[in-house]
Amino acid sequence: MxxxxxxxxxxxxxxxxxxxxxxxxxxxxxxxxxxxxxxxxxxxxxxxxxxxxxxxxxxxxxxxxxxxxxxxxxxxxxxxxxxxxxxxxxxxxxxxxxxxxxxxxxxxxxxxxxxxxxxxxxxxxxxxxxxxxxxxxxxxxxxxxxxxxxxxxxxxxxxxxxxxxxxxxxxxxxxxxxxxxxxxxxxxxxxxxxxxxxxxGGELRHLGRFSVDGVARELAAGGTMLFGVPTMYHRLAEAVSTDQELVQALAGARLLVSGSAALPLHDHERLTAATGRRVIERYGMTETLMNTSVRVDGEPRPGSVGVPLSGVELRLVDEGGAPVTSYDGETIGEIQVRGENLFTGYLNRPDATAAAFDGDWFRTGDMAVCDPDGSVRIVGRKATDLIKSGGYKIGAGEIENALLDHPAVREAAVTGEPDADLGERVVAWVVAADPANPPGAGELADHVAAQLAPHKRPRTVRFLAALPRNDMGKIMKRSLARP
The missing domain is CATH 3.40.50.12780 (ANL, N-terminal domain)
Structure with missing residues (x-):
């Protein structure tokens, strides 16, 4: 090979x-x-x-x-x-x-x-x-x-x-x-x-360390593609309002790709409005490399990680392990995949390897819905992002996107916490755009309820100076705990 x-x-x-x-x-x-x-x-x-x-x-x-x-x-x-x-x-x-x-x-x-x-x-x-x-x-x-x-x-x-x-x-x-x-x-x-x-047979230009100036410089000097994670694109989205050279550089790129976590809708919109370019998202993980992507010739759809890549089979399964047959954009299931893109196992861990597979399907632990055309929208991790509240199954991701659409919110994460009445209650962790003048908890709850549904509104809102993230920009929700 x-x-x-x-x-x-x-x-x-x-x-x-x-x-x-x-x-x-x-x-x-x-x-x-x-x-x-x-x-x-x-x-x-x-x-x-x-x-x-x-x-x-x-x-x-x-x-x-x-x-x-x-x-x-x-x-x-x-x-x-x-x-x-x-x-x-x-x-x-x-x-x-x-x-x-x-x-x-x-x-x-x-x-x-x-x-x-x-x-x-x-x-x-x-x-x-x-x-x-x-x-x-x-x-x-x-x-x-x-x-x-x-x-x-x-x-x-x-x-x-x-x-x-x-x-x-x-x-x-x-x-x-x-x-x-x-x-x-x-x-x-x-x-x-x-x-x-x-x-x-092409060329890589690595920035050494991400910077807005570095992106503008390299794209303007012949770069055709940009890879980044949401924290990087967020910084670009904040800069396009005042940096015309960056706007021109991004507009001249052939492809802008984001991954590792969901790119908030607000950042999608700001970048597209300023540059005319849309950021496409893809979905992968260590054990599977890449599973899905929005195709370069596909329909623009912020929030979607696209369709399965060539050679990748993907299905959703319910809590009982049965395949989800209703691709209606609403029914949540765990993503399982199989194909040549899979790892062969965990080193020295046959037990963990066996537990990771359902037959020849790999259990990703990611929860998603599928639209009728097969496009995948991830709602979060099974362990941390699926909230069961008042008889409803709620994905943290859509609430996070709704919160990020509020002008007074800079960053947001959503988790579930035990609740004697609801089973779990929705908790929002928010970084305010203006820490000295944060929005009210009721205001944010009403904002989410108006965009999504009343049962998805946060019951508790906690403000932080910053959200804990790893080196790839993913929010470490296990680090968020009740004070």
């Missing part, structure tokens, strides 16, 4: 650019090939995934050598990092020269990644053409919200199938130049955001 045909031709075209540093396809083939020769035969390697050329070269080298790569988040705490290292048992850690590694990694052999361009296109490997598609490509650790992080074993076939499916949905070609500033320890930033352009 040849994941990167462009490496075999080794052109002088730019493949990767991180700030002023760049590698051509010829240079990448040489640098990654040299590293691949050093790690061939290793059972697996860890990759210190800082936002630099070295991380991209390390990931490609692992794929060329057929050695599973374990991306490590540089912000991970010592205890969690020690667990990941003990669980995955890498033979070595790959890192940029001079990178300061924490104590949890000092016992591992360290291999510094050289990105010095090497002339010639011979990588010293077969570029993976003879590798078993079922063999592991990456072991990506989950966020560990319900216990110690689990290592999802992502096979080569899942990488290839997902990258080809999103390319078809987004009309992604070798002429595209992708701009993003996402972290590189996660499937969104690393597999889709770095390997995606390389599989197409």
């Amino acid at each position: 040849d994941l990167f045909p462009a490496l075999r031709t080794g052109s002088g075209r730019t493949a990767l650019r991180f700030g002023a540093r760049r590698l051509t396809y010829e240079g990448l083939a040489g640098a990654a090939g040299a590293l691949a020769r050093r790690i061939e035969g290793f059972p697996r390697v860890a990759l210190w995934a800082e936002p630099g050329l070295e991380t991209a070269v390390g990931a490609v080298a692992g794929l060329l050598a057929g050695v599973p790569v374990v991306p490590l988040n540089p912000k991970t705490g010592e205890r969690e990092l020690a667990h990941i290292v003990a669980d995955s048992a890498p033979a070595a850690v790959l890192a940029a020269p001079g990178a300061a590694l924490p104590a949890a990694l000092t016992a591992l052999e360290r291999l510094d990644i050289s990105v010095t361009p090497v002339t010639g296109t011979d990588t010293g490997t077969d570029t993976g053409t003879n590798a078993d598609p079922r063999s592991p490509a990456f072991i990506v650790y989950t966020s560990g919200t319900t216990g110690p992080p689990k290592g999802a074993v992502v096979p080569r076939r899942a990488v290839a199938a997902t990258l080809d499916a999103v390319a078809e949905a987004w009309r992604w070609t070798g002429e595209d130049v992708l701009v993003h500033g996402l972290p590189l320890f996660h499937v969104h930033g690393l597999i889709i955001g770095v390997l995606g352009p390389l599989r197409r």
Whole structure:
């Protein structure tokens, strides 16, 4: 399975650019090939995934050598990092020269990644053409919200199938130049955001760290696609009212993609009104890579994560495990998926792997409704976002969107709390646009009831200075607790 045909031709075209540093396809083939020769035969390697050329070269080298790569988040705490290292048992850690590694990694052999361009296109490997598609490509650790992080074993076939499916949905070609500033320890930033352009033979421009100015600069200089998460698009939506250069840069992009969490309707509307461009959303997770997306030629529908990608089967099931047959845009069910995009299991956790599957269907834990045309709208996580109140099943996501439509609300999260009368009551956690003059709880409850239904109104409203978020911008609802 040849994941990167462009490496075999080794052109002088730019493949990767991180700030002023760049590698051509010829240079990448040489640098990654040299590293691949050093790690061939290793059972697996860890990759210190800082936002630099070295991380991209390390990931490609692992794929060329057929050695599973374990991306490590540089912000991970010592205890969690020690667990990941003990669980995955890498033979070595790959890192940029001079990178300061924490104590949890000092016992591992360290291999510094050289990105010095090497002339010639011979990588010293077969570029993976003879590798078993079922063999592991990456072991990506989950966020560990319900216990110690689990290592999802992502096979080569899942990488290839997902990258080809999103390319078809987004009309992604070798002429595209992708701009993003996402972290590189996660499937969104690393597999889709770095390997995606390389599989197409296109170019990646990584911002190093997201900034509004960086987005405007790179899109204006030829970028055609932008990847981001809702917190990034929120900052862009706030800036378009005063930054005409940003408006022009976004308007000139071919594709704006948001993921990892729902993009609020208000931000959709502000960006489209200012630029004429709509942001499309997609849905994926560590264990499945990408499942659905709004197609580039699809109908604009804020709030929808689109339809299943090519090769992905998706269904909703009710609480009893029976498939939901009514795609009416109202009936809530848990998303289950199957296809070549799936992981093969959790490393060293056969129990967790077995529990994650319903036959050959993967239980995502995400709750959604489907419209008659098959478009998916996610209402939240089964564990934290499905609220059973007064006999109703309520999705937190639609209430959050309604709250965000109120001009006095900057950020919002919705959870359920035990209630003797209702079973659970709807609780809103709100960051006010003006902390000195927050809206009244009754005003927000009435606002939601008027937009949705009376039983969906928040019974309790709590104000915060900021919502707790992880590195990908997702709200950590388990950190929200009653005072």
